[in-house]
Amino acid sequence: MTKLKWGMVGGGEGSQIGPAHRLGSGLDGLFEFSAGALDHRPDAGREYGQRLGLQADRSYGDWQEMLAGERNRDDRIDLVTVATPNSTHFEITKAFLEAGFHVLCEKPMTMTVEEGEEIVKLAESTGSICAVNYGYTGYSLVRHMRAMIARGDLGKIRLVNAEFAHGHHADAADADNPRVRWRYDPAQAGVSAQFADCGIHAMHMASFVTGQEVTTLSADIVSCIASRELEDDAMVNFRMDGGTVGRLWTSSVAIGRQHGLGIQVFGEKGGLRWSQEQPNQLFFMPLNERLQIIERGEDNLSPEADRTTRVTIGHAEGMPLAFANIYKDLAEAINAKKESRAMDAAANLYPRAEDGVRSMAAVKAVAESGAKNAAWVDARPPMYR
Numbered sequence: 022m023t024k025l026k027w028g029m030v031g032g033g034e035g036s037q038i039g040p041a042h043r044l045g046s047g048l049d050g051l052f053e054f055s056a057g058a059l060d061h062r063p064d065a066g067r068e069y070g071q072r073l074g075l076q077a078d079r080s081y082g083d084w085q086e087m088l089a090g091e092r093n094r095d096d097r098i099d100l101v102t103v104a105t106p107n108s109t110h111f112e113i114t115k116a117f118l119e120a121g122f123h124v125l126c127e128k129p130m131t132m133t134v135e136e137g138e139e140i141v142k143l144a145e146s147t148g149s150i151c152a153v154n155y156g157y158t159g160y161s162l163v164r165h166m167r168a169m170i171a172r173g174d175l176g177k178i179r180l181v182n183a184e185f186a187h188g189h190h191a192d193a194a195d196a197d198n199p200r201v202r203w204r205y206d207p208a209q210a211g212v213s214a215q216f217a218d219c220g221i222h223a224m225h226m227a228s229f230v231t232g233q234e235v236t237t238l239s240a241d242i243v244s245c246i247a248s249r250e251l252e253d254d255a256m257v258n259f260r261m262d263g264g265t266v267g268r269l270w271t272s273s274v275a276i277g278r279q280h281g282l283g284i285q286v287f288g289e290k291g292g293l294r295w296s297q298e299q300p301n302q303l304f305f306m307p308l309n310e311r312l313q314i315i316e317r318g319e320d321n322l323s324p325e326a327d328r329t330t331r332v333t334i335g336h337a338e339g340m341p342l343a344f345a346n347i348y349k350d351l352a353e354a355i356n357a358k359k360e361s362r363a364m365d366a367a368a369n370l371y372p373r374a375e376d377g378v379r380s381m382a383a384v385k386a387v388a389e390s391g392a393k394n395a396a397w398v399d400a401r402p403p404m405y406r
């Protein structure tokens with residue numbers, strides 16, 4: 022099978038997330054890194070792209086040049102990843118979708134619910150794939166959690182408890198650091214800081230593993246560092262459309278916590294617990310039985326877990342390999358479209374624009390509820406009410 026051609030906008034030298042995308046897209050030999058506009062500084066982007074192996078004429082100075090250069094090529098890219106700062110996602114994603122490219126957009130997909138709805142409709146009308154990088158759902162054992170819950174191992178799900186709490190913005194002396202300050206400034210970050218940055222990962226994961234969507238929420242938001250206009254900590258209660266009760270804590274001032282993403286699900290017949298910092302173990306407590314530890318890489322866990330693990334049991338698999346699973350799903354989705362066939366159901370798990378717009382509605386709802394003393398509000402985008 023010929024490799025698909027992959028391009029990236031953003032993710033330049035020294036960026037946080039660019040390397041994980043390059044590793045993830047390249048891992049299974051399904052994509053070839055073929056084009057990029059990697060940096061907001063045109064020359065730096067061109068130079069870095071070539072250093073990474075791009076041909077000079079496909080290492081572009083900016084995304085408009087890349088779009089113009091790629092759209093008429095016979096060997097144009099099959100997928101573009103948008104890994105630029107948040108406020109640029111909508112414009113770049115929209116332009117590439119309009120030109121018929123498949124897109125993987127970093128989260129948050131857009132800055133507003135309205136923009137998110139436009140992207141969903143655009144992907145529908147163009148027939149292009151628009152995925153959103155909730156990359157942590159790519160972990161093999163997160164996929165297995167979803168499979169266990171879907172096949173009824175836990176019975177009806179009563180509670181989901183999700184966390185994404187770190188301590189990287191806890192130093193009050195950092196409040197004026199420009200790399201931190203913009204995140205808490207509504208003019209640059211929108212209506213929410215910590216929930217929009219991290220909370221949406223945890224909330225999406227709650228939906229992903231339970232197979233349910235969030236309907237309403239109540240949020241207690243606070244700026245522990247008082248000079249911040251937007252929240253650095255939030256406690257969100259929510260309800261899901263299958264009757265599950267949700268709890269979510271997100272924070273950027275939780276000193277001592279590193280990445281701090283984790284999820285617990287409790288059903289009538291058992292509980293499951295997974296933490297991203299120990300991603301190779303899933304804790305399963307069946308009702309009235311002993312605790313079981315499920316290891317990533319065990320034989321015959323579930324089709325969803327089995328196809329998303331590569332390294333022998335007992336050796337760690339981490340975040341770039343989780344991203345690789347999103348790319349593996351996308352390669353299957355793109356190839357299925359090219360070959361006019363149905364895609365492998367176990368690969369049909371990549372997060373979509375629909376998930377992106379649901380997150381934007383949740384972000385808006387958290388800000389609204391927080392401003393109203395944690396009143397319960399509708400958390401769904403208008404298009405799904």
Ligand SMILES: NC(=O)c1ccc[n+]([C@@H]2O[C@H](COP(=O)([O-])OP(=O)(O)OC[C@H]3O[C@@H](n4cnc5c(N)ncnc54)[C@H](O)[C@@H]3O)[C@@H](O)[C@H]2O)c1
Pocket residue numbers: 030031032033034035036037038039058059060061062083084104105106107109127128129154155156157
């Ligand atoms: N899914 C995840 O787990 C995850 C994790 C971290 C960051 N992110 C998201 O990834 C995005 C990027 O975050 P980051 O932490 O890598 O940021 P960063 O500031 O470290 O890097 C951004 C990169 O984009 C480049 N850039 C900026 N504007 C550009 C433009 N107009 N055209 C081309 N390149 C441009 C910059 O030069 C830089 O190389 C954000 O939206 C963030 O929310 C997602």
